[in-house]
Amino acid sequence: QVQLVESGGGSVEAGGSLRLACEASGYTYSRNARGWFRQAPGKAREGVAAIYVGGGRTFYSQSVKGRFTISRENNGNIVYLQMDNLQPKDTAMYYCGAGGSISGAPLGSDTYDYWGQGTQVTVSA
DSSP: OOEEEEEOOEEEETTOOEEEEEEEESOOOTTEEEEEEEEOTTSOOEEEEEEETTTOOEEEOTTTTTTEEEEEOTTSSEEEEEEOSOOGGGOEEEEEEEEEETTSOTTOGGGOSEEOOOEEEEEEO
16 A cells, blocks of 8 residues: 655745655655645646656756755655745645656656645745
């Protein structure tokens, strides 16, 4: 059984930082993509960062490029999202996606088969 658990969310002031983690169990990451997505009320889920577990290639949306960094441990069991210089526009529920095919769009939600329950990130001005 695949289980994904996100952690690290919280409330911060603009300009602050948070580090999200996605811990996985019952899953083999080899040759698959992992992604971080976010969804604000009334908006569609948006892919913000992704990583190919096997080779480490990363992808970012333009809105977070230069501020967010996705990484993984060598064994691929944990994927992180370091978020720096957070802004109110980043406020959303953040979800970890797993089981992503490397043949799919890394920031596309349809690419992933498994999802965590999400962790809330709130950034105040």
